[in-house]
Amino acid sequence: MPLLNKLRTTGAGSPGGATDMRSLAGLRTALTLFFALDGFLFAGWVVRIPAIKQQTGASAGDLGLALLGVSAGAVVTMTLTGRLCRRFGSHPVTVVSAVLLSLSIALPALTHSALALGLVLLVFGTAYGGINVAMNSAAVDLVAAMRRPVMPSFHAAFSLGGMLGAGLGGLVAAGLSPVAHLLGLTVAGLLLTAAAGPVLLRHPSPAAPEAVPADERPRARLDGRSRRLVTVFGVIALCTAYGEGALADWGALHLEQDLHAHPGVAAAGYSLFALAMTAGRLSGTALLERLGQTRTLVAGGATAAVGMLLGALAPTVWLVLLGFAVTGLGLANIFPVAVARAGAVAGPGGVAGASTLGYGGMLLGPPAIGFLADWFSLPAALTTVAVLAAGAALIGYAARDA
Structure with missing residues (x-):
């Protein structure tokens, strides 16, 4: 540490x-x-x-x-x-x-x-x-x-x-x-x-x-292993932030356009996601003390993947809203844990590297969803959030000994 x-x-x-x-x-x-x-x-x-x-x-x-x-x-x-x-x-x-x-x-x-x-x-x-x-x-x-x-x-x-x-x-x-x-x-x-x-x-x-x-004192230059670990945790952060950016920009549109929800209900979709994420983070310390970092990453990624599949593909508004809430709970602690582990490996430089990759994921999510929605459909595009959340879980498990 x-x-x-x-x-x-x-x-x-x-x-x-x-x-x-x-x-x-x-x-x-x-x-x-x-x-x-x-x-x-x-x-x-x-x-x-x-x-x-x-x-x-x-x-x-x-x-x-x-x-x-x-x-x-x-x-x-x-x-x-x-x-x-x-x-x-x-x-x-x-x-x-x-x-x-x-x-x-x-x-x-x-x-x-x-x-x-x-x-x-x-x-x-x-x-x-x-x-x-x-x-x-x-x-x-x-x-x-x-x-x-x-x-x-x-x-x-x-x-x-x-x-x-x-x-x-x-x-x-x-x-x-x-x-x-x-x-x-x-x-x-x-x-x-x-x-x-x-x-x-x-x-x-x-x-x-x-x-x-x-x-x-932290070294100005990181060795190769530290750089690789920071990149791994940065990619985990990217997978999480991709989902946050995608739901912020496209969640309400999915509810209104694909399920014909009332605009007020559609607007509440992201609010429900954000509330669930906040609740997950408030309980994150207790969760980490009980499960540890690796299990928290893996469980969070798997939960978010299931939740987003429900949110993207469910045929009714209320099931989609439930999926958004489950996704928020799953994603809640992945970014904080990834940044914390990158910082433990490499100090401020590790935090900077992981944060930059994570922020890039938030920027990548909305336009990527837009392009995929044009090529396929918006529900299909939103399933990429589930894919990346599952990817974060797998990467977190693979990096369990780091």
């Missing part, structure tokens, strides 16, 4: 031991808030995309190109952030990225052309990619220090933050302009960072020379 961010441990009954446990609890709370903030801000931006599209006068094609700015900025920055975490530590990089994310979320509402929107989304994507790698790196180190598999709880906070951000955005969309809404998110983000950031900054920077002895 990496020694980054590990606090000095003492006897359980000693004053020093109690202090360390309080420090770990404080770190866990602060990191949980940053995960929730990330989901909250991103969802707040997403619900204002239609209004900003109208404001900029962008066509559907122009908007699609502009939105690539988020993806491009995130993917490029994820690799760079791993190096920054090794040099400066994941704690300071998390705090700086949170400030940048909070500031940059206000920029899209100030644009009036598709080109300007694409440029500011590049900045937003840069901050988004940076905070995802940095806070996951910090979480991996905290998991090692706590000696408990609490990684899913952080991702549950991200999911809860996203649900809160989307719900709040939907409530204020009719009464607030995009400028007022997104500026409000900037203020909220900066306030939370000001409250939680000092907790991270008070602890030694995990990659700073004074924090880690020279022989314990």
